[in-house]
Amino acid sequence: MTPNNSDITISCEAVVQLQNLCKSYFLGHSELPVLKGINLDFHRGEYVSIMGPSGSGKSTLLNLLGCLDRPTDGKYLLGGLDISEMDDDTLSGIRGKQIGFIFQSFNLIPQLNIIENIEVSLYYQQVHKVQRRKRAEELAERVGLGDRTKHRPSELSGGQQQRVAIARALANDPLILLADEPTGNLDSKSGREILGMLDELHAGGKTIIVVTHDPKVASRTQRSIHMLDGRIERQTLNGARQ
Amino acid sequence: MISLTQLTSVVQVSLRSLWLHRMRSILTMLGIIFGVSSVIAMLAIGEGASQQAQAQIAHLGSTNLILKTVKPPQQTANDTTQQSIAIYGLTYDDAERFRVTIPDAQVVVQSKIISHKAYYRNRILAIELVGTVAWYPELAPVELDRGRFLSSSDLHYNESVCVIDRNTADNLFLIDDPIDMDIKIAGNYYRVVGIVSETRVQSNEDMLETRANSAPDTTSAGGRVYIPITTMKTRFGETSIQFGGTTGLVGEKVELSEITVRVPTIERVLPTQDVLDGILKRFHKQQDYQIVVPLELLRQAIRTKRIFSIVLGSIAAISLLVGGIGIMNIMLATVSERTREIGIRRALGAKKQDIVFQFLSETLLLTLTGGLLGMVLGALIPIAVTYFGSMPTVITTQAMLLSFGISAGVGLTFGLYPAVKAANMDPIESLRHE
Numbered sequence: 001m002t003p004n005n006s007d008i009t010i011s012c013e014a015v016v017q018l019q020n021l022c023k024s025y026f027l028g029h030s031e032l033p034v035l036k037g038i039n040l041d042f043h044r045g046e047y048v049s050i051m052g053p054s055g056s057g058k059s060t061l062l063n064l065l066g067c068l069d070r071p072t073d074g075k076y077l078l079g080g081l082d083i084s085e086m087d088d089d090t091l092s093g094i095r096g097k098q099i100g101f102i103f104q105s106f107n108l109i110p111q112l113n114i115i116e117n118i119e120v121s122l123y124y125q126q127v128h129k130v131q132r133r134k135r136a137e138e139l140a141e142r143v144g145l146g147d148r149t150k151h152r153p154s155e156l157s158g159g160q161q162q163r164v165a166i167a168r169a170l171a172n173d174p175l176i177l178l179a180d181e182p183t184g185n186l187d188s189k190s191g192r193e194i195l196g197m198l199d200e201l202h203a204g205g206k207t208i209i210v211v212t213h214d215p216k217v218a219s220r221t222q223r224s225i226h227m228l229d230g231r232i233e234r235q236t237l238n239g240a241r242q
Numbered sequence: 243m244i245s246l247t248q249l250t251s252v253v254q255v256s257l258r259s260l261w262l263h264r265m266r267s268i269l270t271m272l273g274i275i276f277g278v279s280s281v282i283a284m285l286a287i288g289e290g291a292s293q294q295a296q297a298q299i300a301h302l303g304s305t306n307l308i309l310k311t312v313k314p315p316q317q318t319a320n321d322t323t324q325q326s327i328a329i330y331g332l333t334y335d336d337a338e339r340f341r342v343t344i345p346d347a348q349v350v351v352q353s354k355i356i357s358h359k360a361y362y363r364n365r366i367l368a369i370e371l372v373g374t375v376a377w378y379p380e381l382a383p384v385e386l387d388r389g390r391f392l393s394s395s396d397l398h399y400n401e402s403v404c405v406i407d408r409n410t411a412d413n414l415f416l417i418d419d420p421i422d423m424d425i426k427i428a429g430n431y432y433r434v435v436g437i438v439s440e441t442r443v444q445s446n447e448d449m450l451e452t453r454a455n456s457a458p459d460t461t462s463a464g465g466r467v468y469i470p471i472t473t474m475k476t477r478f479g480e481t482s483i484q485f486g487g488t489t490g491l492v493g494e495k496v497e498l499s500e501i502t503v504r505v506p507t508i509e510r511v512l513p514t515q516d517v518l519d520g521i522l523k524r525f526h527k528q529q530d531y532q533i534v535v536p537l538e539l540l541r542q543a544i545r546t547k548r549i550f551s552i553v554l555g556s557i558a559a560i561s562l563l564v565g566g567i568g569i570m571n572i573m574l575a576t577v578s579e580r581t582r583e584i585g586i587r588r589a590l591g592a593k594k595q596d597i598v599f600q601f602l603s604e605t606l607l608l609t610l611t612g613g614l615l616g617m618v619l620g621a622l623i624p625i626a627v628t629y630f631g632s633m634p635t636v637i638t639t640q641a642m643l644l645s646f647g648i649s650a651g652v653g654l655t656f657g658l659y660p661a662v663k664a665a666n667m668d669p670i671e672s673l674r675h676e
């Protein structure tokens with residue numbers, strides 16, 4: 001394996017493979033298992049939703065998929081690479097190159113303007129300033145905010161902020177796009193816009209995994225994974241999209 | 243590690259977040275500004291005072307020992323209402339004993355100083371009449387301007403010749419050429435054979451105690467006139483009559499006001515001091531002399547400076563410690579305020595070291611800017627002190643480098659903990675913050 005093992009070339013059709021994935025939190029001496037053996041594959045270009053009651057472990061699973069955390073047990077293969085054993089810097093590199101996050105509460109950096117927010121991941125990948133700027137401007141245009149590039153996040157509506165967040169998640173052209181309740185903080189109109197955008201991205205070939213409560217959101221995806229108490233209860237294929 | 247373009251962007255980002263809280267940044271910087279400026283100002287004032295003292299002392303000659311006649315504490319005389327004659331001070335015999343006891347002492351200057359008035363034509367000038375020897379210029383801070391100094395034959399034959407200083411030449415002769423002119427002192431005429439100028443730095447009398455008490459203060463306009471000491475002895479005897487306190491006329495008999503002993507090497511100075519002191523103790527019943535050792539004064543000045551530096555260093559260290567803790571406090575607050583931002587950056591691919599650099603560069607910018615402003619302020623204070631307080635100050639490059647180093651050090655020391663703390667926060671926790 002080369003030292004720069006955050007460069008992943010797709011060698012198999014399954015972009016993500018989870019094998020008996022377990023995650024426990026330790027509070028003092030007591031172990032609190034949150035994920036209890038997850039076996040899942042996500043395929044390239046797939047659009048998947050994760051559903052389940054609050055506290056069932058959806059966000060925990062998504063954070064593991066996003067390499068923000070390491071599993072307590074089991075294997076996580078991203079593009080064929082086992083990330084369970086990687087050190088912190090390598091994980092940071094993978095997040096910067098292969099993962100795109102979209103959060104429920106947008107999570108833009110308040111003191112940076114729109115363009116600079118979109119650029120952040122490229123900045124940490126040491127992309128040259130001129131290229132960085134060009135890419136960020138393209139993306140701002142693509143999400144319909146080409147005329148707001150110098151604005152601060154606080155000057156935008158929730159829907160617009162989430163669009164910036166999508167642009168930011170796309171900046172590094174990630175292998176998988178992870179969204180945790182992306183419409184949770186939005187009114188229904190803005191929510192529909194955002195979902196429309198995700199649909200478009202899926203149509204463009206992106207692999208998208210979205211956590212949601214909303215059956216209407218789930219119904220737009222190809223496959224829904226229902227979680228209960230740290231386990232996969234069942235999976236449903238949403239026929240219309242198949 | 244980190245590239246130059248990355249560094250400039252890190253600095254840009256830091257500048258922006260410092261600018262966002264400019265009031266807070268300025269208040270935080272104040273600690274460093276005052277710390278650094280006080281270090282520079284105090285060092286400059288201390289260095290100036292020390293260099294001045296050392297120059298003055300070195301001027302006296304570091305291999306010299308200066309013996310001075312000192313008026314002993316007043317004896318309780320039973321006849322205070324009557325005229326009395328006080329006999330005290332260094333004697334020719336003392337000088338002779340020194341010569342015999344310390345053969346390799348290069349020269350022993352015997353000089354006696356009395357106050358008098360000099361007359362030339364219709365002009366009068368208050369002067370110090372100095373009876374001395376031919377080799378006086380070798381030891382004393384005088385330089386021959388014109389003519390010649392007293393010669394050994396002048397001394398041998400008790401010649402009525404004199405050498406005058408610049409002041410006397412200017413104030414008594416005005417535009418006349420003094421050489422070969424006669425001036426009258428106490429009824430006797432002396433032919434001027436030379437003019438000297440004093441090279442002594444003025445105003446150092448305080449450092450070296452005042453001159454022997456037998457020589458009353460000269461008026462500032464007065465000058466000095468040097469005559470052969472042998473001539474002085476025959477003309478003035480050994481007694482001088484002065485008006486004293488409440489008791490009317492007081493007679494004083496002082497043979498020599500000052501003797502200078504020069505030894506060949508610096509190592510010999512302190513042993514010689516003991517020898518001289520021993521001789522004088524044996525032959526003087528009362529403490530009517532004083533030994534001034536320029537070398538000892540120099541050592542004292544250096545010792546004083548060292549103590550001063552230590553005190554100063556402690557004060558500076560404490561003030562910078564306080565400033566540094568202030569900075570650390572603010573940076574910890576900043577880190578916890580920006581927890582979510584840290585989480586976002588980590589999620590978007592920032593490594594731990596990127597976060598460390600970001601916060602460290604903010605602290606360093608604060609302290610280095612504070613340090614630079616402190617250097618400017620610290621350079622202005624000594625200039626003002628010199629201008630308004632007419633005290634010499636010396637701003638050394640060392641002091642500047644030291645303070646810049648200190649501000650950088652404070653930035654690194656007190657910035658590292660908050661920065662590492664920020665970098666070690668769990669990304670998930672950080673994202674969930676608020």
Ligand SMILES: Nc1ncnc2c1ncn2[C@@H]1O[C@H](COP(=O)(O)OP(=O)(O)O)[C@@H](O)[C@H]1O
Nearest residue numbers: 025032034052053054055056057058059060061
């Ligand atoms: N850092 C943590 N320490 C302890 N327990 C945690 C931690 N993070 C999450 N949990 C617990 O794990 C469970 C699953 O949480 P989460 O994945 O956020 O659920 P969901 O997103 O499905 O609502 C919850 O019971 C939660 O309390």
Ligand SMILES: [Mg+2]
Nearest residue numbers: 058059060180
């Ligand atoms: Mg959740």
